[in-house]
Amino acid sequence: MKQSKDPFEAAFEAAFEESPPESPIETEPDPDADTEIPISNSLNSQPIHTNEEEEDNHVKNTTSINTAITTTKNNNNNKDDEEDEEEDNMDVELAKFPTAGDPHKMAKMQAILSQFTEEQMSRYESFRRAGFQKANMKRLLASITGSQKISIPITIAVSGIAKVFVGEVVEAARTIMKERKESGPIRPCHLREAHRRLKLEGKIFKRTTSRLFR
Amino acid sequence: MSNSAAGTSSKTRAASSQPSEPSSKRRRGVFHRELQHMMYGFGDDPNPLPESVALMDDIVVEYITELVHKAQDIGSQRGKLSVEDFLYLIRKDAPKLNRCTELLSMNEELKQARKLFEHDDENLRKTFEDDADG
Numbered sequence A: 001m002k003q004s005k006d007p008f009e010a011a012f013e014a015a016f017e018e019s020p021p022e023s024p025i026e027t028e029p030d031p032d033a034d035t036e037i038p039i040s041n042s043l044n045s046q047p048i049h050t051n052e053e054e055e056d057n058h059v060k061n062t063t064s065i066n067t068a069i070t071t072t073k074n075n076n077n078n079k080d081d082e083e084d085e086e087e088d089n090m091d092v093e094l095a096k097f098p099t100a101g102d103p104h105k106m107a108k109m110q111a112i113l114s115q116f117t118e119e120q121m122s123r124y125e126s127f128r129r130a131g132f133q134k135a136n137m138k139r140l141l142a143s144i145t146g147s148q149k150i151s152i153p154i155t156i157a158v159s160g161i162a163k164v165f166v167g168e169v170v171e172a173a174r175t176i177m178k179e180r181k182e183s184g185p186i187r188p189c190h191l192r193e194a195h196r197r198l199k200l201e202g203k204i205f206k207r208t209t210s211r212l213f214r
Numbered sequence B: 001m002s003n004s005a006a007g008t009s010s011k012t013r014a015a016s017s018q019p020s021e022p023s024s025k026r027r028r029g030v031f032h033r034e035l036q037h038m039m040y041g042f043g044d045d046p047n048p049l050p051e052s053v054a055l056m057d058d059i060v061v062e063y064i065t066e067l068v069h070k071a072q073d074i075g076s077q078r079g080k081l082s083v084e085d086f087l088y089l090i091r092k093d094a095p096k097l098n099r100c101t102e103l104l105s106m107n108e109e110l111k112q113a114r115k116l117f118e119h120d121d122e123n124l125r126k127t128f129e130d131d132a133d134g
Helices: A007-015 A031-036 A048-054 A073-080 A103-114 A118-129 A134-145 A152-180 A188-201 B002-017 B032-041 B050-075 B083-089 B094-133
Strands: none
Touching: A118 B032, A134 A152, A134 B050, A152 A188, A152 B032, A152 B050, A152 B083, A152 B094, A188 B050, B032 B050, B050 B083, B083 B094
16 A cells, blocks of 8 residues: 555644644543443554444544545644633543554654644544444445445445545635635535536546547 | 436435424435534534535535446446445545545454454353353
8 A cells, every 4th residue: 555645744744833832732541432442452443434333422543544634634723723722621532543553653643632722622533533324325325326235345435435525625615715815614605616626636526428429 | 317316315315214394495415414523523614504514415425426326337347336446446546545445454454353352252151161160
């Protein structure tokens, strides 16, 4: 598997000067987290697709999100939020961040995460936990293909692909908002423009009807 | 267009599985709740606009539909949809490809771990029974 340059690492290097000056966050690992997570003690990883079992209360431990992070979230949040600096009782719910058995990346992730503000941490938590429900995805895929049996790996793969896609669209929409110097929640016009730009870049599939003899 | 057909059919299915609301236009879409959290995680407001979520829902459903149709075109020779078709389709897109392979390998690891877990369970049970007898 070729190692693409980790966008999060790139953002980390770039944003290191921009990160909030004093934000030593006590990373208190949630004491319940370890006991509630099945099996993962023997593993270093736990896939996101089990989140429907643990979504509500539990901690989600997942392996590397490096390649999945398409947004330079740190940059966005540094400019957007109002620098609230009470990190005394920051309840960091994500206890372990094993990154595919790569201690170097793990150390970097720990370093980054220890410096998150509260808003960044909550956004990061949403980012990790959010995912498409397997049941919904299965139903959708079955209705598209017309066949009833959708295997589980396909569901997992499509959920992952769709999530990365959402990230790309939202990130492009944020970029557009910065260009237009607007702020606040993302509006549908931004999403449409983002969609159009992604189409131009070729990230969205075009219908491959043969246009040879039109 | 097959797009809108698939979209509306999934929407009506979603609507029928939920209790009908008194308000007239209750097409919440397929992925409403998850999309709100996801958009927040990726950089949107903590409370994204409902129109944005609905539009994003449509965009995602259209994307998935296109993806699956293309995969069917490719995999039709084999007769069944398989994961490799999807992996082939996103081969040019590095973040998606890496994410997909990572998720699938984690799935494999979990499966192995579950097997081991049950295997250990069996062994434990056997040793206890032996102790009880002896």
